[in-house]
Amino acid sequence: MSGNEAVSRAVWEAGVKVAAAYPGTPATEMLEVISTYPDLYAEWSVNEKVSLEVAFGAAMAGSRAFCAMKHVGMNVASDALMTMTLTGVAGGLVIAIADDVGLSSSQNEQDSRYWGRFAHVPVLEPADSQEAYDYTLAAFALSEKFQVPVILRLTTRICHVKALVTVSERVAHAAAGFEKDAARWVMVPGAAGRRLPKMFERERALRAEAEVSPLNVVEAGSDRRVGFVTSGPAYMHVRESFPDAPVLKLGLSCPVPFAKVREFAAQCDRLVVVEEVEPLIETELKAQGIAVAGKDILPQMGELSPNVLKPAVARLLGEPVPEVAKAAPMQVFPRPPTMCVACPHLGVYYTLSQLRNVTISGDIGCYTLGFGHPWNALDACISMGASMGMALGLDKGRAESEADKKIVAVIGDSTFLHMGMQGLLDIVYNRGNVTVLLLDNRAVGMTGGQDNPGNGRNIHGEEAPRVDFARLVKALGVREERVHVVDPYELPTLFKTLREETKVAEPSVIITNQPCVLIKDYHKLKPYTVIDDKCTGCGNCVDIGCPAIHVTRRDRVKKASGREVDLSFVRIETAACTGCGLCVQPCAPDAIVHAEKVSVINMLKKS
Amino acid sequence: MSNTTHTTTNILVVGIGGQGVMTATEILAEAAIALGHDVKKTEVAGMAQRGGVVSSHLRFGPKVLSPQITPGTADVLLGFEAAEGMRWRHMLRPDGLALMNTGRLVPPVVDLGLYDYPEDPVAAVRAAGTRAFAFDASAIARDLGDIRLGNTVMLGAISGHLPFPADVLEQCVLKRFASKKAELVELNRRAFAAGRSAAAQAQVASAAADEACALA
Secondary structure, three states: OEHHHHHHHHHHHOOOOEEEEOOOOOOOHHHHHHOOOOOOEEEEOOOHHHHHHHHHHHHHOOOOEEEEEEHHHHHHHHHHHHHHHHHOOOOOEEEEEEEOOOOOOOOOOOOOHHHHHHHOOOEEOOOOHHHHHHHHHHHHHHHHHHOOOEEEEEEHHHHOOEEOOOOOOOOOOOOOOOOOOHHHHOOOHHHHHHHHHHHHHHHHHHHHHHHHOOOEEEEOOOOOOOEEEEOOOHHHHHHHHOOOOOEEEEOEEEOOOHHHHHHHHOOOOOEEEEOOOOOHHHHHHHHOOOOEEOOOOOOOOOOOOHHHHHHHHHHHOOOOOOOOOOOOOOOOOOOOOOOOOOOHHHHHHHHHHHOOOEEEEOOOOHHHHHHOOOOOOOOEOOOOOHHHHHHHHHHHOOOHHHOOOEEEEEEEHHHHHHHHHHHHHHHHHOOOOOEEEEEOOOOEOOOOOEOOOOOOEOOOOOEOOOOOHHHHHHHOOOOHHHEEEEOOOOHHHHHHHHHHHHHOOOOEEEEEOOOOOOOOOOOOOOOEEEOHHHOOOOOOOHHHOOOOEEEEEEEEEEOOOOOEEEEEEEEEOOOOOOOOOOOOOOOOOOOEEEHHHHHHHHHHHHO | OOOOOOOOEEEEEEEEOOOOHHHHHHHHHHHHHHOOOEEEEEEEOOOHHHOOEEEEEEEEEOOOOOOOOOOOOEEEEEEOOHHHHHHOHHHEEEEEEEEEEOOOOOOHHHHOOOOOOOOOHHHHHHHOOOEEEEEOHHHHHHHOOOHHHHHHHHHHHHHHHOOOOHHHHHHHHHHHOOOOOHHHHHHHHHHHHHHHHHHHHHHHHHHHHHHHHHHO
């Protein structure tokens, strides 16, 4: 089981009634798997804040509830978290936050253990799949014992590692029902003020719990020169690297059990804190007057794998640095992720790359890849939905030299529903001059094509109410004649619409309406091929950026004007081509034709 | 606790998104589990379905701690694509073995003329001092009628270089298709056998080349 699958199994076994999430790597699979279990309600929420509020509501009603998100999701959900820590919960509430340590698929690297400190809630840190399962069960017990939301801190190296897990069976959990209590559930200043001391009292009790918790374990070792205080997947790397060293493994790592650490420190010559990412435990131990090394010898980013740990500790001990990884990696071209063959976004970015004097404010999804080659047609990307606000700011804050600059915002359907709608309303309300491209591909594409309110299917793939994007943006105040629904495979229409709308000094929205090629709504068409002797090497088709188009030969010629031109002659990987026809449109010599036509011609030639 | 590095087998499977790298590693893991090993498997493939690099780590033995293979400690490198095999060569231990598909998948950055595809990845890996057996698994799969058989071909290739018998792995491969059409089982059986024999032939060729070098 992967860590995500192990957590999901435990969520089901714990008798959870409500589970909610918005997809995000590396957390996505949790809700996907949970939705396959019977006897519980699972949903894709429109964003993480809503998912946490849904889970919290269920916990208010006394049910056990679960919510999962990637690290940046908690930035969105934190408004809810920071007050539910005052009310506490009735039924157990566990929030799994998956930190993308090493940034395999994220816009930043964050340490979600901060939220434990900020919101005064406990943080559990499993080190592998079995612990992910065990700790999830323990988290529900802890949540109910202290009536507190519990954070289960995962990392990519927990979520996506598969290992053997021993599981058990589901134990039903009856909801007590919602008990009206305004002093507890209605957080107006007076009531909230009275809850604050209870929160601090609870934190003291949790610290006492951490001192005795079976999740915080001392493993004695024979080589006591360095004792390691560690948590999460870093524990496995420590054990792998220093099999004979004493280790204090913190499974319930927030609040930190100071007395336990002091006791452990007395058994070792010195302590090293090994934690991914920020020096949280380290800083707290130092504030307690406990001497430790940590980020002074270890990096404050990325994973603390054995090849990082061993040299750092050897240096600390003044020993020769062991020679791991003697061989340097060989130099090979980079292979960045690409858009798929026939992706509807290809047409959009090809068109955007043809526009001049434009700033393109981007967002989070597959279409972020538009910043790369060959399009170079996305100029900024920070967080979900930010394309809207950034675009308005680029408009209002434009320099005098940019008076004619066109501002375009590009956002996907799911991202728009997640956090983009408010930004568009702000553009409309404040009369911004922004052209919005709303790429509706009916899926949360980057995380694997999950369903969302834009495609009319729920988490189980069943029919659900479907948002009408054109009506939605009109309801937000975009004028009827400034809203266009365009087929992104029709390049001339797309280009014309974009050019005209960027000329109009008011908000417009261009909605593209073709599905992600990876979901079942997409239907393949007849593949194309290139007639070699017709190809003039102009390279227009290469600029589409489709991975099925390959350059077979290059040349450089001098035109009559004296200008030197690079030529790229191409072929199409017909087995991969699904016939979207994007490359056919800019091909001047009509060298791209349906493959079956060519095979018929070849057959005729042979006979 | 004793050091596990000497009793743990480390296999690194690499390729690009969509080639079946993760499925192949999963099947290797199932075989190791069937033999009673502790097993951990990990990969970094967040955006791999967009044609990016995929590397999948498999570790098995009596007790596996860290799921990651430390650079310079992989026993076998199974490269699903020629340049990808080259990219990850440094992960092998000095006497480790690279099994490389010579089939190429050229990325858009190369088509755009921004980078060059290495002239001969297998030769480059050998020149760096690594023992490499190379064969065209993509062509074998295509000849069998479906490029998607490539990962079964690759599993057949590694089956003779594992600390357990080849048929354990073959059974795990075929089990995957047991619920599907009988012809699919047969096709995968043939792909597995073809991969196995291609790796064996490559081994013979490699030994002959070494001998020729020694004589020269």
